Amino acid sequence: DARVTQTPRHKVTEMGQEVTMRCQPILGHNTVFWYRQTMMQGLELLAYFRNRAPLDDSGMPKDRFSAEMPDATLATLKIQPSEPRDSAVYFCASGSYYTEAFFGQGTRLTVV
Amino acid sequence: AQSVSQHNHHVILSEAASLELGCNYSYGGTVNLFWYVQYPGQHLQLLLKYFSGDPLVKGIKGFEAEFIKSKFSFNLRKPSVQWSDTAEYFCAVNINAGNNRKLIWGLGTSLAVNP
Numbered sequence: 369d370a371r372v373t374q375t376p377r378h379k380v381t382e383m384g385q386e387v388t389m390r391c392q393p394i395l396g397h398n399t400v401f402w403y404r405q406t407m408m409q410g411l412e413l414l415a416y417f418r419n420r421a422p423l424d425d426s427g428m429p430k431d432r433f434s435a436e437m438p439d440a441t442l443a444t445l446k447i448q449p450s451e452p453r454d455s456a457v458y459f460c461a462s463g464s465y466y467t468e469a470f471f472g473q474g475t476r477l478t479v480v
Numbered sequence: 481a482q483s484v485s486q487h488n489h490h491v492i493l494s495e496a497a498s499l500e501l502g503c504n505y506s507y508g509g510t511v512n513l514f515w516y517v518q519y520p521g522q523h524l525q526l527l528l529k530y531f532s533g534d535p536l537v538k539g540i541k542g543f544e545a546e547f548i549k550s551k552f553s554f555n556l557r558k559p560s561v562q563w564s565d566t567a568e569y570f571c572a573v574n575i576n577a578g579n580n581r582k583l584i585w586g587l588g589t590s591l592a593v594n595p
Binding site: 401411413424459463465468469470471472473474 | 514516522525526529531570582587588
């Protein structure tokens with residue numbers, strides 16, 4: 369059963385530390401999304417890629433966040449330096465031109 | 481700008497009550513439509529989708545949605561809810577924006593079903 373895999377599932381880190389979240393999209397999907405979900409803001413699109421190229425990262429704070437797809441099987445979201453307000457659940461989703469988005473289980477990030 | 485509106489932010493129902501959650505979008509072109517559900521502590525899962533054909537779409541767990549193009553709506557319905565339907569429900573619309581498709585999300589509706 370194909371699924372989107374995210375690691376780690378949980379991350380607790382101290383303010384100022386670098387955080388890297390990883391996502392393995394479903395094989396054959398050419399679109400990858402990064403979302404952040406909090407109680408206050410709900411579901412926010414941070415960035416999305418098509419065929420590994422970033423198409424829209426306007427939802428991402430550029431000074432500390434970066435998203436990349438070094439290859440078709442890996443997407444990364446990095447926060448450097450992390451801040452307490454970055455605490456959230458980060459979801460990766462993948463899809464193709466003709467399908468819905470399939471979500472990973474998420475990474476629950478806590479910055480203390 | 482394209483947007484998706486979910487009219488109900490919080491809905492509280494008793495078991496066996498009927499459910500209808502509204503979803504409207506603002507875009508005049510071709511769309512694909514989705515409803516996702518997020519159970520407490522879990523990730524988003526697809527409930528149902530519309531790409532083409534019959535505008536009345538049936539999904540999992542007894543949910544259905546009707547695409548009314550003239551009203552730009554894709555409301556979600558269930559005739560009789562259960563306690564296990566307590567969750568957050570998101571409407572999403574995939575639009576063709578030039579050379580790219582863009583997935584736009586509603587803010588979600590929180591449904592609480594009392595036993």
